[in-house]
Ligand code: ANZ
C-alpha cells in the first residue's frame with residue numbers, strides 16, 4: 001500500500017505556487033472586491049516559535065477562505081526588525097545587529113515558505129531597511145511640523161545596567177524587567193508624540209470596531225477618561241497658582257491639606273531641605289502600581305508651605321507624597337480625608353484634620369465615606385444633595401475664575417526616544433550656532449544608521465560615540481551642528497507598516513493615497529492579545545494623525561481583530577527555562593507542514609489557550625494520511641466524473657453537511673470544529689466506500705465526497721487539500737470557488753436517535769445528523785415516552801453516543 005509522503009507532496013505544491021507567484025496580487029483596478037488579511041508582523045529573533053505557527057495558520061485559513069469566496073486578498077509579510085534583543089546579542093558577540101537580524105529573517109522566511117503560507121512575497125520588507133525607515137523618518141517630520149512630535153525634559157526611569165530608559169511597564173517592583181537591577185530616576189530631553197491630542201477620538205471610535213470586547217475594555221481603561229473639575233489653589237508666599245484635577249468638586253470644603261507628587265518640578269522650590277531631597281529620590285524607585293495601591297502605608301514630608309482653598313479662603317498645609325503621581329492630572333491634589341480612602345490614611349498617619357462634608361451615617365474619623373448624601377460643613381451649599389452641589393460648586397468656580405469643568409485622561413504622551421543603537425534614527429540636528437532644533441530636509445532622507453563597533457550604551461545612545469556621523473552641518477545656516485543620537489521606539493516602525501504593504505516599492509512617498517484607499521482598512525487583523533494596548537493604540541493614533549494630514553482616507557486601521565490564545569504544555573507557558581518549548585521545525589520535519597498547521601488549529605478554539613500534545617499531533621497526522629490514501633484508492637478504482645449522479649446517498653448528504661458546517665465555522669473562527677467536521681466526513685467516506693465504489697452513481701458520489709474533503713481541508717492543510725482535489729478532479733482547488741451546500745440535501749439530513757433509560761430502549765426520535773452532544777441530549781430529554789418512564793426520578797447521568805443513542809441513568 002502506498003504511503004502518505006507529506007514532504008514530497010508539499011514540495012510539489014510549494015514549488016508550483018512559488019513558480020507561478022500564485023498569491024501575488026496587483027494594485028491594478030479589478031472587479032473582485034478586496035479583503036486585506038493581516039497577521040501582526042513577526043519580530044525576527046532566532047526562529048519562528050509555536051505562537052507564530054498558530055498565528056499564521058489562523059491568518060492563512062482566513063486568506064484562503066476569503067479568496068475562494070471571490071475576494072482579491074492582500075496577504076503580505078514583513079519583519080519588525082529593529083529592537084533590543086538583536087542589540088543585546090551584538091553587545092555580547094560583537095556581531096552587527098543587522099547580521100543577526102537578517103540571519104533570523106532568512107530563517108523566518110524559509111520556514112514560512114516551508115509551511116506553505118499563502119503570502120504575497122513581492123511585498124516583503126523589514127522595518128530596518130533604509131528604504132522603509134526613510135519613510136518612518138519622513139512621517140516623523142510631518143508629525144513635527146504639526147506639533148504632534150515635540151521634545152521636552154522628562155523624568156525617566158533609568159536602568160543603570162542596560163543604560164537605557166525604561167517604559168513604566170518595563171519596571172517591576174522597582175526593578176528593570178529585563179535584568180532585575182533597581183531602577184533610578186533621570187531627567188533627560190526626550191522626544192514625544194502627542195497622542196493625547198487624540199484621546200477623545202481614540203476612545204470614541206472604539207465603539208464602531210468589530211473587536212473582542214475585552215480588548216476594547218483594555219484600551220478604554222488605558223485611555224482612562226474622567227470627568228471632574230480643575231480647581232486652583234494659590235500659594236500666597238510664592239505667588240504661584242496650583243491647579244488640581246478632582247472628580248469630586250462637591251467635597252471642596254473638606255480639603256484639609258494639599259499634596260504634590262515627588263516629581264513635581266516645584267517641590268524643591270517650595271522646600272529643598274535634605275529630608276525632602278532624600279524623600280524625592282527614594283520615591284522614584286517605586287512603580288506606579290505600588291505607589292497608587294490603596295493598601296500601601298502612606299509616607300510623605302511636610303513642605304512647611306500653605307495654599308489657600310478657593311471656596312473658603314482657608315490655609316491648608318502642603319506635603320510631598322508618592323501616592324500622588326506626576327503623570328496624572330496636574331501632579332498635585334487637594335486632599336479630602338473624610339471622603340477619599342488614600343487621603344484618609346495619609347491624614348491618620350500625619351494627624352491631620354478630617355472634616356465631614358457629605359453625611360453618610362458612618363463615622364468619617366474611622367473610615368472615609370465615598371458615597372452620596374446631603375452636604376454639611378459646606379457654607380452656602382449645606383443641605384443640598386452632593387450631586388446637585390457638584391454642579392453648583394463648579395458653576396461658582398467658573399464664575400469666580402477659580403476653576404472650570406474638566407476632563408482628564410490617564411493616557412500620557414508617547415515617549416519615543418530610545419538611547420539605543422538598533423532603531424530608526426530621529427531625523428533632526430542641533431545647530432550649534434543659532435537655529436536650535438532643525439529637521440533634516442526630506443531630500444536628505446534617510447538619515448542612515450552608521451556602522452559602529454561598540455554597541456554598549458554608556459549613559460547615552462551608542463550613536464553618540466560615532467563622532468563622524470554625529471558632526472554635521474546645519475541645513476539652515478550651514479554652521480556646525482550635531483545629529484540627534486536617540487533612535488525611535490520600535491512601536492513607531494510597526495505603527496504604519498500595514499500602509500506600506502499596500503505600496504511597498506514606492507520611492508516618492510511612504511505610500512500612494514489612492515492605492516491605500518483601495519486596500520485599507522485591514523479587514524481582518526490577527527495577533528496576540530499582548531499587543532491589545534500599545535501597538536493597537538499607536539497604530540490607531542497614526543491613522544488618525546495621517547488622515548488629518550490628508551495622507552490617508554481611513555481613520556481606523558483594523559476593522560476586525562482576532563486575538564489568538566497561547567499554545568501551552570501541560571497548562572504552562574512554554575519557556576526556555578522550563579525546557580518545555582516545542583519547535584515548529586521539529587514537527588514539520590517529522591510530519592510535514594500540513595499536519596503541524598492543522599493540529600495547531602484543531603487543539604481548541606483558537607482564541608483560547610490550548611495544550612500541545614505529541615499524541616494529539618500524531619492523531620491528526622493519521623487522519624490526514626487516511627484522507628490521502630482513500631483519495632489514491634478512489635482515483636485508481638473509479639472513473640473521473642463531472643458531478644455526482646443518481647439518488648443521493650447518505651455519504652452525499654454528509655458531504656453537504658460538511659460544506660455547510662465548515663463554512664459557518666470558518667466565518668466564526670471555529671477552525672477546530674471545522675477540522676473535526678472534515679474528519680467526520682472522512683470517517684463516513686471509509687464507512688460507505690466499499691458499498692459505493694463499484695456502481696457508476698456510487699462512484700460519482702464517492703468522488704464528490706473525497707473531493708469535498710480535499711476542498712474543505714485546503715485552508716488548513718493546503719498542500720494535501722490541493723493534492724486530494726487534483727486526484728479527484730484534475731483541477732486546482734484554489735482556483736475553485738468555495739463549495740456551496742445544497743439546501744435540499746441538508747434539510748433531510750436526519751437520523752433516528754435511540755433514547756434509553758438505564759440501558760433499555762424507551763423511544764426513537766429524529767435528530768439532525770450534525771447535532772452536538774448537548775443538542776442530542778436535549779432532544780432525547782424532550783421525548784414524552786422518556787418523561788412518562790422517568791416518573792419524577794432524577795437523571796444522574798447522560799451517556800451520548802453521537803449518531804446513535806442517548807442513555808439516561810437514574811437511581
Ligand atoms: C479630591 C477628591 C475627593 C478626590 C474625594 C476623590 C475623592 P480618577 O477617578 O482616577 O480620575 N488624583 C488626581 N490627580 C492625582 C494624581 N496625580 N495622583 C494621585 N491621585 C490623583 O481619580 C481622580 C481623583 O484622583 C481626583 O479626585 C484626585 O482626588 C485624585 F472624596 O480630588 B480627588
Ligand code: ZN
Pocket residue numbers: 431432433434435436474475476477478479
Ligand atoms: Zn543653524
